[in-house]
Amino acid sequence: MTLLLTLLCIVCVLTIGGVAFLSKAREGSSSAAPRQTQAELQAIAHNLELPKASIVAGISDSRDLDFITARAPHLRRMLIRERSQLVRGWLRENRVYLNQLLRLHRLIERTSENLSVAVELRIAATYLLLQVLLLAADAVVAVAGPFRARAIGFSTLEAFNQLSATIAATVAPLDATKKAAIRASWARVS
Amino acid sequence: MLNDATLLRAIEDLQARTLQHIPSDFARLVYLASTRDYNTGLYSHDGLAYKFSKEMAEMALETCHEEVFEKLAGVQLEQFVGELAGYLRNTQENPRTVIDSWKTFAPYQLLAPRACRGTAKEFFISNVRISLAVLEADPGLYDRSDTTALPRP
Numbered sequence: 001m002t003l004l005l006t007l008l009c010i011v012c013v014l015t016i017g018g019v020a021f022l023s024k025a026r027e028g029s030s031s032a033a034p035r036q037t038q039a040e041l042q043a044i045a046h047n048l049e050l051p052k053a054s055i056v057a058g059i060s061d062s063r064d065l066d067f068i069t070a071r072a073p074h075l076r077r078m079l080i081r082e083r084s085q086l087v088r089g090w091l092r093e094n095r096v097y098l099n100q101l102l103r104l105h106r107l108i109e110r111t112s113e114n115l116s117v118a119v120e121l122r123i124a125a126t127y128l129l130l131q132v133l134l135l136a137a138d139a140v141v142a143v144a145g146p147f148r149a150r151a152i153g154f155s156t157l158e159a160f161n162q163l164s165a166t167i168a169a170t171v172a173p174l175d176a177t178k179k180a181a182i183r184a185s186w187a188r189v190s
Numbered sequence: 191m192l193n194d195a196t197l198l199r200a201i202e203d204l205q206a207r208t209l210q211h212i213p214s215d216f217a218r219l220v221y222l223a224s225t226r227d228y229n230t231g232l233y234s235h236d237g238l239a240y241k242f243s244k245e246m247a248e249m250a251l252e253t254c255h256e257e258v259f260e261k262l263a264g265v266q267l268e269q270f271v272g273e274l275a276g277y278l279r280n281t282q283e284n285p286r287t288v289i290d291s292w293k294t295f296a297p298y299q300l301l302a303p304r305a306c307r308g309t310a311k312e313f314f315i316s317n318v319r320i321s322l323a324v325l326e327a328d329p330g331l332y333d334r335s336d337t338t339a340l341p342r343p
Contacts, residue, residue, distance in 0.1 A: 054264055055310050064267035071271075072324045079267075082316045090309045 037161070040168040044179055045104050045186045051094050051160055059086040060150035083146035087153070091134055091141075094156060098130055100190070105167050107185045111178045112170060119170060126163040133159060200242045200250035204235070209254060213280050215262050216273040222255040223301045231304060255303045263306075263314055267321070271331065274321045278332040285332050289322055
């Protein structure tokens with residue numbers, strides 16, 4: 001029981017800390033950066049996908065709930081049910097994207113000669129944070145509904161952007177032969 | 191040989207001669223989706239293919255389809271309902287019949303372009319479903335004599 005409580009506390013602290021850290025990071029981040037990162041990664045992994053901000057912004061927009069509440073209150077439950085399914089679907093997609101990203105990272109790792117412990121630790125920490133955020137978002141949707149999951153959804157996006165940017169930075173120093181080898185391996189495994 | 195400048199001209203031609211004369215984004219989306227063959231998934235437009243080429247016409251239609259879809263996918267539900275209401279107002283059919291038919295056969299599931307998949311596509315479909323329910327409950331929103339119900343698209 002004590003162990004379970006301790007684990008719960010660690011998860012809560014990690015989530016709150018992660019959300020706070022990522023909210024700060026988001027304020028200073030450039031909106032063009034993820035697109036550039038995605039292009040860099042797709043140059044070696046053509047079908048790699050990353051989550052889009054427009055989707056989470058749309059499916060968790062509370063103004064839609066306000067509109068339905070004012071115009072057609074009998075459809076409120078329908079809207080909440082549909083949006084909950086959409087947020088869960090979005091989270092499932094994110095788990096797939098995360099696995100893809102990690103698979104690509106393993107391919108890059110095998111090709112690289114100069115692995116940096118600091119970079120590997122950062123990737124592992126962001127991966128763990130993302131797993132916690134995805135779990136927490138699922139819990140928020142179940143407990144408080146889809147419109148309350150907006151902040152955690154954006155934090156998930158920010159963590160994705162950081163993870164993909166870190167992985168993209170490990171590709172940049174590789175020469176053309178190594179990049180071609182990764183591209184070929186990716187084509188085989190994906 | 192396909193090139194960007196020719197594609198741009200084909201898109202401009204499509205916009206000026208056809209899309210510009212369609213009254214709303216939702217109607218444009220329905221039109222563009224209807225130019226795609228259900229069996230092959232390929233777009234076709236005789237006039238555009240004659241003027242440019244079959245491949246160029248396909249690319250222009252697909253590009254415009256994606257652009258219009260992106261535009262509609264980014265709007266709030268209130269505007270989305272307004273778009274659908276505008277479409278119903280301008281259709282030649284009885285809006286009530288269109289709503290019943292859309293609810294029964296769900297043809298709106300075929301309105302998304304090929305590039306749009308997963309949650310993005312489901313989000314659009316869900317918005318149409320909810321908008322149909324809103325419009326079914328409040329016919330005043332698409333009533334042709336009452337144009338002040340919701341902002342027109």
